Amino acid sequence: MTPGLHPTLPKALIALCAFALASASFGVAHADDQKPGFFKKLFGGGSKTETPAPAPEPEKKPAAKPKPEPEKTATKKPTSSKPPRVIITTTGGKKVEIGKKSTPSKTTAKTATPKPAPKEEPVKDVTRSASRDNDSPMKGEFKELDDDKTPSAEASKSVEVLPANGGWEIVKIGGRDYVTAESIRNFYNPVYGFTTFRIQGTHFWLGSSKLILKAQIGSQEMLINNIKFILSFPVAEHNGKVLFSRLDLCKLIDPVLYPSHIQNAEFFDTVVVDAGHGGHDAGARGVYGYEKDFALKMSMAVRAALIQRGFKVILTRSTDTFITLGGRVAIANQTPKSIFLSFHFNSGGAAATGIETWALTPQSAAATISRGGGYNVNGVTGNKQDSANIALATAVHASVISRFKFVDRGIKRAQWSVLTGCKRPGILFEGGFVTNGAECQLVASETYRQQVSAAIGDAVLNYRKALESAMMGKR
Ligand SMILES: [Zn+2]
Numbered sequence: 001m002t003p004g005l006h007p008t009l010p011k012a013l014i015a016l017c018a019f020a021l022a023s024a025s026f027g028v029a030h031a032d033d034q035k036p037g038f039f040k041k042l043f044g045g046g047s048k049t050e051t052p053a054p055a056p057e058p059e060k061k062p063a064a065k066p067k068p069e070p071e072k073t074a075t076k077k078p079t080s081s082k083p084p085r086v087i088i089t090t091t092g093g094k095k096v097e098i099g100k101k102s103t104p105s106k107t108t109a110k111t112a113t114p115k116p117a118p119k120e121e122p123v124k125d126v127t128r129s130a131s132r133d134n135d136s137p138m139k140g141e142f143k144e145l146d147d148d149k150t151p152s153a154e155a156s157k158s159v160e161v162l163p164a165n166g167g168w169e170i171v172k173i174g175g176r177d178y179v180t181a182e183s184i185r186n187f188y189n190p191v192y193g194f195t196t197f198r199i200q201g202t203h204f205w206l207g208s209s210k211l212i213l214k215a216q217i218g219s220q221e222m223l224i225n226n227i228k229f230i231l232s233f234p235v236a237e238h239n240g241k242v243l244f245s246r247l248d249l250c251k252l253i254d255p256v257l258y259p260s261h262i263q264n265a266e267f268f269d270t271v272v273v274d275a276g277h278g279g280h281d282a283g284a285r286g287v288y289g290y291e292k293d294f295a296l297k298m299s300m301a302v303r304a305a306l307i308q309r310g311f312k313v314i315l316t317r318s319t320d321t322f323i324t325l326g327g328r329v330a331i332a333n334q335t336p337k338s339i340f341l342s343f344h345f346n347s348g349g350a351a352a353t354g355i356e357t358w359a360l361t362p363q364s365a366a367a368t369i370s371r372g373g374g375y376n377v378n379g380v381t382g383n384k385q386d387s388a389n390i391a392l393a394t395a396v397h398a399s400v401i402s403r404f405k406f407v408d409r410g411i412k413r414a415q416w417s418v419l420t421g422c423k424r425p426g427i428l429f430e431g432g433f434v435t436n437g438a439e440c441q442l443v444a445s446e447t448y449r450q451q452v453s454a455a456i457g458d459a460v461l462n463y464r465k466a467l468e469s470a471m472m473g474k475r
Contacts, residue, residue, distance in 0.1 A: 160172040168183045178246060179249050180243055181204060181244065184206070184253065185197055185206055194211075195209070211224065217237045220234050228411065229411045230410045231245070232245060232251070232366065256394050259470070268337045268464065270311065271313050271341060272332045272340045274315075274317075274341065274342040275295040276428075278296065279322025286435060286443070286444075287441075288440045296317070298453070299315060301449040302457070311457075316332075335424070338424050340422050341460075342427070345430060346432065348435055352436060353432070355400055355430065356411075357429050358411075358412050358416060358419070359389040359413060360385075364376065367412075368410075372412075372414025382421065382422045384423065385423070385426070390411070391467065392463050397411050399462065400429075400431075
């Protein structure tokens with residue numbers, strides 16, 4: 001179904017994201033119905049909580065971990081009544097060196113596997129400006145890139161600065177559209193009242209009392225209020241201007257910064273809670289038990305937390321049984337007025353730790369990791385919920401990260417099978433590494449699971465509240 005647009009939707013951005021710049025009308029910005037403080041709420045913001053030391057559980061037999069099987073179900077591209085002037089091209093991602101902040105694990109390297117793979121190279125060397133505004137400097141958290149890894153060390157394929165359209169400054173690099181950070185600041189300024197806009201070396205800061213966005217040229221990592229997001233394309237630069245891909249603007253930055261105007265937002269009162277694996281599929285073998293068992297226990301705790309908060313809950317499994325990935329998706333799709341939360345635990349080297357949350361890869365972007373389904377060429381069923389997916393991921397991830405002392409591995413992209421075919425807003429949450437002794441000890445603790453479940457329950461409430469005005473009239 002294609003619900004009508006909300007009357008107060010920011011026309012300029014819709015036009016931009018519908019690839020019809022000609023009709024963009026910049027300056028009207030967002031309606032002033034933005035609820036103050038919603039952003040902090042959406043992102044959690046609770047104080048750090050200490051968790052008790054759990055009693056270890058007995059070790060069990062190892063089992064093979066299933067591989068994700070991306071499904072290719074074609075969906076329609078966004079359409080517009082106006083002829084498109086600029087089209088986002090389907091160029092593959094590439095491996096980038098990132099400034100690691102809090103992820104000691106080696107598995108954090110971002111490897112993208114493009115399918116059509118037209119080669120793309122970063123923007124050519126440009127003079128970087130120092131601080132733009134006379135605002136107070138903010139503390140940097142990214143490490144400097146090595147000289148030989150900066151984008152400036154490589155030559156650009158082609159750079160074309162398009163005339164400003166509807167207030168958006170667009171720079172086309174190697175066929176891909178980027179928007180300047182200035183455009184983004186100007187567009188969201190009525191909502192956030194930015195006081196800081198700063199570029200120093202490769203580091204970029206955009207800040208106000210409500211929001212601090214940090215990014216680094218050449219990196220796919222972006223922090224918003226210290227929550228880590230993995231962009232689909234590295235931040236670029238041209239003529240001293242910091243550039244974000246248009247796809248990341250439309251598919252990540254906008255729904256996260258402005259969730260109350262997400263299109264297609266549907267009211268929900270039910271949560272489909274999916275415990276990963278089960279039966280002969282044990283999932284990862286942890287130090288104190290199997291992923292399938294922890295996922296089931298976690299799901300039961302989340303169920304209780306959600307019921308306590310007034311939601312109806314459907315479990316894809318409530319016992320140690322095997323359900324196909326398609327079967328899980330079918331349950332979500334058959335449940336009206338619902339969202340979908342899939343719970344898993346991670347495996348890796350003994351040192352790997354942290355929380356990560358997955359949202360479906362947008363069309364024309366690559367997965368964050370090589371085994372994440374690669375490049376999403378044609379779009380899949382779940383892409384209908386792109387904006388809701390990333391907002392839900394943000395709400396859940398931020399709520400957990402802000403309350404517990406976990407390594408933040410970020411909000412990432414992949415075409416996991418339970419997400420590709422899902423018609424409801426959905427995410428896959430990896431609640432820690434069971435292959436790490438200390439983290440598995442936590443996961444094995446009932447108290448810990450209850451605390452994380454409470455954070456997730458609050459996140460679902462916050463998500464619904466953040467999208468409330470977008471959901472109006474759809475009950
Ligand atoms: Zn799993």
